[in-house]
Amino acid sequence: MIRVVLPYHLRNLARVSGEVSLELPTPATLAAVLRALEARFPALRGTVIDPASNQRRALLRFFVCGEDWSHLGLDIPLPDMVLGGAEPLLIVGAISGG
Amino acid sequence: MGKVRLLVGTRKGAFVLKSDGKRENWEVSGPHFAGWEVYHLKGSPIDPNRIYASQSTGWFGQIIQRSDDGGQTWQAVGNGFTYDGVAGTHQWYDGTPHPWEFKRVWHLEPSLSDPDTVYAGVEDAALFRSSDGGQSWSELSGLRGHGSGSGWAPGAGGMCLHTILLDPSDPQRIFVAISAAGAFRTDDGGQTWKAINQGLRSEHIPDPTAEVGHCVHRIAAHHSRPQVLFMQKHWDVMRSDDGGDRWFEVSGNLPSDFGFVVDVHAHEPETVYVIPIKSDSGHFPPEGKLQVWRSKTGGHQWEALTEGLPQSDCYVNVLRDGMAVDRLEPCGVYFGTTGGQVYASSDSGDSWNAIMRDLPPVLSVEVQTLP
Numbered sequence: 001m002i003r004v005v006l007p008y009h010l011r012n013l014a015r016v017s018g019e020v021s022l023e024l025p026t027p028a029t030l031a032a033v034l035r036a037l038e039a040r041f042p043a044l045r046g047t048v049i050d051p052a053s054n055q056r057r058a059l060l061r062f063f064v065c066g067e068d069w070s071h072l073g074l075d076i077p078l079p080d081m082v083l084g085g086a087e088p089l090l091i092v093g094a095i096s097g098g
Numbered sequence: 099m100g101k102v103r104l105l106v107g108t109r110k111g112a113f114v115l116k117s118d119g120k121r122e123n124w125e126v127s128g129p130h131f132a133g134w135e136v137y138h139l140k141g142s143p144i145d146p147n148r149i150y151a152s153q154s155t156g157w158f159g160q161i162i163q164r165s166d167d168g169g170q171t172w173q174a175v176g177n178g179f180t181y182d183g184v185a186g187t188h189q190w191y192d193g194t195p196h197p198w199e200f201k202r203v204w205h206l207e208p209s210l211s212d213p214d215t216v217y218a219g220v221e222d223a224a225l226f227r228s229s230d231g232g233q234s235w236s237e238l239s240g241l242r243g244h245g246s247g248s249g250w251a252p253g254a255g256g257m258c259l260h261t262i263l264l265d266p267s268d269p270q271r272i273f274v275a276i277s278a279a280g281a282f283r284t285d286d287g288g289q290t291w292k293a294i295n296q297g298l299r300s301e302h303i304p305d306p307t308a309e310v311g312h313c314v315h316r317i318a319a320h321h322s323r324p325q326v327l328f329m330q331k332h333w334d335v336m337r338s339d340d341g342g343d344r345w346f347e348v349s350g351n352l353p354s355d356f357g358f359v360v361d362v363h364a365h366e367p368e369t370v371y372v373i374p375i376k377s378d379s380g381h382f383p384p385e386g387k388l389q390v391w392r393s394k395t396g397g398h399q400w401e402a403l404t405e406g407l408p409q410s411d412c413y414v415n416v417l418r419d420g421m422a423v424d425r426l427e428p429c430g431v432y433f434g435t436t437g438g439q440v441y442a443s444s445d446s447g448d449s450w451n452a453i454m455r456d457l458p459p460v461l462s463v464e465v466q467t468l469p
Contacts, residue, residue, distance in 0.1 A: 009133060009134065009157065012132075013174065045178075046160070050159060051178065052199065057158065059156060093158075
């Protein structure tokens, strides 16, 4: 089980209040988690990965076990701590804007 | 007597306001989609409970919401806006070719005959259509393929397709307007398009009378007379009596012929409303006086409507989707400001009341007239 923490606006869009739990075969990559997230919550389609560029949206970040994975690409397998649910995958919105 | 429902899009969410035919007391719900920009909401003219909304942010991109119960509950539908074929390039600010990139939906125009069909005007400028209630979207790419598309350039607000007018007398005819390309018309349901900018004069482009390149801000028409169009251009208020084939200026005695909105009285096709803005550099009302100007003669002669509007120290703007008229008797007129006020008139503009004073900056106002 993989735990995903969504930013406030995406929790509202998905109509969830806390963490999201996803069941995925292991090993699993960030891309696989995001695909599973969109499959379970269709309202989130295109909100994390821009479908036109297939890139992470610029004002979002991925934090994994205290490290910033935002620039590592989407196809690296996630660590066991995340795959086993001991640590969540954090999708974080930039603290910016008016 | 009838009722009205106002759909207000703002920088930080949407608001739905309801009133009876007197239009004195308003029940407010919202913010819906709190914290998101809502560029536009609009209801189906044949199923008023069906409302479409454009919700977006720079963080998470574009969402389309649909309500089937008059704005009480909402469902996110499809947000796949993919340009047809090879997207190609348009002209960038520095004159270089720039790839067409989807940014947001500026305007949603539900079909006049089918609640599941809705058109979307987007930035970078293109027209999309859904025929399944917003679940999936297809580009009407004949517009960008008109031949001039590679020469279109963005205005300061982006290269947006912001106006969609459906002709009630001819389902094959659609008018659109793009900043800063101009106005276009299709007579075959969107397959082929014609630039309809003859008569426009724009001093900010190298050839002031060029076929395209004009910064059209809004076009409006009366439903009974769709061949007569009124336009608020970057500068100049214009009129066409032949479906846009030829335009002539009707700015007349307006204190400024710059502005964004234009709309037509619901029952008097020659009665037109604009809100003059001081200039393209100031973007606020002349002398700090917020005034709606009304012509009862189809342009040329205009009168200031001031009762109930601030006549000193007012420096708001009214954006292009920010005015609407209802179909009650007398006709109601509404507009929203960048200062967060929504003003309403239940007497065709003779007097005004601020029915909301402290919303986020208003991006759009639409009104539904209900039984």
